[in-house]
Amino acid sequence: MNTSLQYLQQLLPVTASRKQVVCHGDIDHHNFLRAANGKLYLIDWDNALIGDPTMDYANILHWYIPKEKWGVWLAQYGIEKDEYLLQRMYWYLVLDAMSYIAWHFERRQWGELEKRLNHIQSLNKEIKKWLMS
Template sequence: MEQHVLGSDWLITPAGGTSGEAYLAENSQNQKLFLKRNSSPFLAILSAEGIVPKLVWTKRLADGDVITAQKWLEGRVLSKGEMQQDTVVQLMSKIHHSSEILHLFMRMGKKPLEPWHFLVQLQEKARSLSSSDKMFMKRVTQFLSNHVHHVENQRKVVCHADVNHENWLLGEDHHLYLIDWDNAVLADPAMDLSMMLYQYIPRSNWETWLDQYGVTLDQSLLARIQWYRVAQSLSYYLWHLEQNDYPESEKWKKQLLNEQSLFIDH
């Protein structure tokens, strides 16, 4: 990160994260900013809606890169247990039902992620990897192909696509934020709901949770949630396989095998 973005009075240091493009800027007056290179262009509307920490300014560099500065958030990430709190489902519902966020995302020229396209991506990735698990991957992609009709022609919303508990930040003012929107997509809300429910909400509480979110859990929604659970689990499995992270890929494989009894067979 170029020092001249802020001036000599500021100290800029890496803020961690997997992208390597996030920084903490501090000056002698103890002011702090969170800087990021080429973050999501619709950060401004997310800031205005109170979904991410306040956007302070945006600057375009000579090389064409865009730097955004947000208020540095003093707070902490939610624990897995805290993901069951009412504030989480309320914020998830607000995001999925926001026409402002949806319209801006569409004006950016974003194409909807259709389930068949997601499936083709997974099939191509599976074919490109040399793995002893070819039969396993074929079985999973076949399941997704057989059931893709359950998830076609669904209403699309802006999905965060990585609602891991580490992306939910509770500020010192007790305001809840959902950060890291770099992977956001226009997709079936079941994509986010699937990750949320399977990872953090006991099955016996799904109906209540979804009622708070604003929908009724029927067979159709359950089939969509399960389809995206399988698709995302396979996606994580393939990604870790690609990174040669075999312990983590094996974890996702076991998860897929263990949960097959839950799948609806229409």
């Protein structure tokens, strides 16, 4: 957890002054609805906010797209995969994981809390490996 806090503090300036857009804020497979015509809709905008779109990209890529395809996926949306983008993506992933840890702790959901703690340890390993390369 200490690594996560250090990473958030170290890279806070990287997230500042970013282009602000409408973000969903809760990208999850449960929030997509496929209509009878085959179109896919993003629903449940309760957590929508004005912010860095990287927070939504990070969740889509991290949870649903294999890492080796991130560059291709981003290019389809006109987004360049560079070191700066990756720093911001991991920053938002760590922040999201930590907020879920607090949320499950407050509700005494120990099983879910343990899953989130394991997830943040996994993120910390990825960050360390990535920073060392």
